[in-house]
Amino acid sequence: MTAPALERRLAEHVDRIEQEHPPIPLDSVDYSVHRPLLVRVRYGHVLDYLARVELEVDRNVLELVTLLPDAPEVDRRFYADVWHQQEIRHGVILDELQQRIGRPAASPDTDSVSAKIRILGALAHLTPVHDVVRMIYYLTGMSTERSAVLAYNRLHDGLLDLDETAIAATVVAPIRRQEPGHYAFYRMSATGLAQQLSAWQRWLVGRLRRISFAPVGANNPAQRADFGAVMTSLGVTEELDHFAREISRVERDLLWARHRGMDVPPYVLSALREAVDLHAARH
Numbered sequence: 159m160t161a162p163a164l165e166r167r168l169a170e171h172v173d174r175i176e177q178e179h180p181p182i183p184l185d186s187v188d189y190s191v192h193r194p195l196l197v198r199v200r201y202g203h204v205l206d207y208l209a210r211v212e213l214e215v216d217r218n219v220l221e222l223v224t225l226l227p228d229a230p231e232v233d234r235r236f237y238a239d240v241w242h243q244q245e246i247r248h249g250v251i252l253d254e255l256q257q258r259i260g261r262p263a264a265s266p267d268t269d270s271v272s273a274k275i276r277i278l279g280a281l282a283h284l285t286p287v288h289d290v291v292r293m294i295y296y297l298t299g300m301s302t303e304r305s306a307v308l309a310y311n312r313l314h315d316g317l318l319d320l321d322e323t324a325i326a327a328t329v330v331a332p333i334r335r336q337e338p339g340h341y342a343f344y345r346m347s348a349t350g351l352a353q354q355l356s357a358w359q360r361w362l363v364g365r366l367r368r369i370s371f372a373p374v375g376a377n378n379p380a381q382r383a384d385f386g387a388v389m390t391s392l393g394v395t396e397e398l399d400h401f402a403r404e405i406s407r408v409e410r411d412l413l414w415a416r417h418r419g420m421d422v423p424p425y426v427l428s429a430l431r432e433a434v435d436l437h438a439a440r441h
Contacts, residue, residue: 169232203384203391208388209253226292290363314330390437
């Protein structure tokens with residue numbers, strides 16, 4: 159697919175998800191919980207983690223503005239006008255739910271941009287480097303959104319098992335319906351850009367992914383342990399290899415297809431195992 163054709167297809171996709179999936183109306187949410195203590199004990203920290211990550215999209219947008227000074231217009235429209243509006247509403251709803259079951263409000267970091275990102279953003283003014291950074295953005299977006307879909311699926315099923323049908327139907331289900339559209343945007347973008355990268359750019363993307371990959375929202379050891387706790391509560395640790403394959407399938411195909419026998423990029427599985435180990439050590 160040519161670059162102009164891909165951009166038209168992406169623009170149509172962004173228009174479609176904006177029209178079909180506006181931010182979830184706050185008055186559509188039913189926060190009724192039959193057994194708040196049980197939900198708090200079993201899933202309170204999961205709600206907190208998800209709320210924090212969703213609310214940190216304010217910082218994510220600042221990071222993207224820094225990292226991608228020459229981002230295509232369709233990318234800007236997606237992350238600033240569509241993705242941001244949907245995700246921030248997810249965070250508001252999840253945070254309200256966790257407070258209603260007796261937990262403190264989330265504490266998101268909404269405005270700090272690291273020196274590492276500022277340096278990379280300065281280098282990204284060079285077009286070849288900019289395309290490398292764009293590719294990393296798309297790969298990160300894919301793994302993040304796929305992780306979110308899997309987590310929300312398991313949380314939804316877990317709440318139904320507790321007979322908490324109101325929050326399953328009006329909180330979790332509407333949120334998980336919006337995530338696949340984000341994933342599709344990143345997948346189309348990454349697949350199209352991969353065809354335009356030179357050999358050295360592909361090598362650099364792979365190298366940077368090896369040294370920078372982290373689970374969504376896990377930016378320090380404490381947060382990685384928190385992510386391990388989320389995976390444990392949602393039963394992901396019992397199927398860790400499968401989870402790793404699911405969140406990295408397209409990344410493997412784009413970067414590592416020539417490496418025979420590589421079912422999962424090793425840095426993905428290693429990061430997930432580290433999160434589980436950190437959680438186990440903390441407890």
